Amino acid sequence: MTETVDVEGADTTIGGSEGTQPVGTYEVATSIVSVELSGVEVEARVSEPLGAPGLRPGVVFVHGAGTGRYERAFLAQAEALASSGVVAMVPNKRLDTYTTRDRDYTAMANDYLRSVTILRDLPGVDPARVGVYGESEGGWIVPVMAADNPAVSFVVLVAAPVVPPRQQAAFAVDSYLRETGVPVELLRSIPRFVGMDFPGGGFEYGRFDVTPFQQRMRQPVLMVYGTGDAAMPTVQGALELIEDLEVADNDAWTVRYYEGADHGIRVDGELLPDFARDLSAWVQALPASADAAPKVAGAEPYQRFLAEPVERPRWYAEGDLIVAALVLSLLALLTGPLAWLVRRLRGRRGRTLADGVLGPLVAMGAGSVITFLALVAYLLVVANMAQNYRSSTFVVQGGWLGLRMLGIATVVAGVVLIYRILDGRRRGSESAAQTLAGEWTLAGTVVGSVLLLLSLAYWGVFPSLW
Structure with a gap:
């Protein structure tokens, strides 16, 4: 904000008030x-x-x-x-x-x-x-x-x-969160959220x-x-x-x-x-x-930033697609547990995945879900603090650091998974998936985790990727 309002004096008393009655004159x-x-x-x-x-x-x-x-x-x-x-x-x-x-x-x-x-x-x-x-x-x-x-x-x-209204909402959220001391990566996601069309339509009054x-x-x-x-x-x-x-x-x-x-x-x-x-x-x-x-x-007013128009996000970041991607990722992640349950009900035992694959696969799937849920919880906590004009370095900065570490650990698990699959192929050993259920488990977990990780990256958890 480069312009300012020229305040002519500190006294707010309204001129031209001769003959008016003060507050409290009448019952x-x-x-x-x-x-x-x-x-x-x-x-x-x-x-x-x-x-x-x-x-x-x-x-x-x-x-x-x-x-x-x-x-x-x-x-x-x-x-x-x-x-x-x-x-x-x-x-x-x-x-x-x-x-x-x-x-x-x-x-x-x-x-x-x-x-x-x-x-x-x-x-x-x-x-x-x-x-x-x-x-x-x-x-x-x-x-x-x-x-x-x-x-x-x-x-x-x-x-x-x-x-x-959309412009005002972005400005207000940005102001509140800045007062709370949130990381800049989170501030960059505000116009992405406010500018998108929300799932199910509506909110036309925002323009x-x-x-x-x-x-x-x-x-x-x-x-x-x-x-x-x-x-x-x-x-x-x-x-x-x-x-x-x-x-x-x-x-x-x-x-x-x-x-x-x-x-x-x-x-x-x-x-x-x-x-x-x-x-x-x-x-x-x-x-x-x-x-x-x-x-x-x-009093002298102060406004650091302009309330500027909020641009529409790219096609892949519209509300309906974001929700669809989230639902698809959760359904994909459920493929493994469902396949395991079906095999158990049919009385089948034995391995469905090769040695060394199950651990990083579970870590990747569970890590992506936990990181996403942690992001939602973090946003709710920070929003509550911002609305009540409170701040805590431990919660705001420490929580964000912990969130990013969870995300990085999940990516590391994914890298380990890829390495072990490729290493098994290089050595000509058994396939990563031993059965049809294993193939569904491997594919579903990888697809669901990648979709969640991409969503986390879009909302700023992995800022270096965007």
Whole structure:
């Protein structure tokens, strides 16, 4: 990352906030309303300031990734806004059309716009001052809602990815794993995994591009990041949004960075009071606060790497083929045990493989399976550590070293096997496989092991091979 955002000062206080009410001014009343969507109904919690005079501005909250229930989401934000005189509405996320494989951000935007319509019609709400607040994944939905839509009077984007989902996923995983201290070989495999088409299809939303919608947003925009959020391109996101708003001829934008705050602008699990203060002031003071100085303020953000487009892997690394190769390798490795079992059931005894072949063959087959399972276990452990911002040199580096040693030992067993087969042929002694069952055992174990070892090499266990 070579560009940067010019932060004009450390004070995040929103200018143009004269006459606004601070957080905590009013008592808050909550109620539940129903939102009719196409084919389903969801509930929404409305938080209102008791005794606030006149028509009040309103905010509809748009959830990030996950289930999105009003009982848990945006509680502190809605309370802060309502206690300062802003009506806040948190609808439940529609889940019947939202899965890991399939998401339609345009359809989700249309669903959330139904909540905007309801909030605009509530008593005590100024329909000309109702905006939307999107956090994380909501940063791909809110611009769709706001593009060319005067019903949305302002936009708040918190921890917005800006770049397409696949690009964002690769960036986030890379950032988390770098913080954990994983080997560079593992980092190189991230785009290979994120860029492939997954088995069974789906995940088309991973290529969703929010840029055309941001370029049609003409409302005032408040963009917020926490400097402790490693998952987001905190510099690149702001720069790209500003460029998109320039296309819309919109200079009514404000950017705020909060020191040490995480993805939800929290520190130690609590919503940052300065953020609640600034959010409330910005919403209340509109339109005066839309272009109030400073436009960029707060802590100095840092982004080491760009969130770049993820290329499609080569044909042999697509999800369906990877799964097919894995299944084929396991079936091939089962050939030997099944052949041995069939011979036993038929009462046949005697050798199926020549002397000196069985040992390295078993070591090669078992080693490839153990190494593959060890890789899966290692990835799960490291992923858990990365999500919880933990690191351990012994686990991360020591585990990777042990994994590579297992892989090398398996390759050595394969080399010994080949040497003994060739040596037997050179000396004109008996064949490596004594029976048909032996031939199937030898072929199946070698084929299955080679497929697993190639897969391990692709994911970085043998980086020198690729």
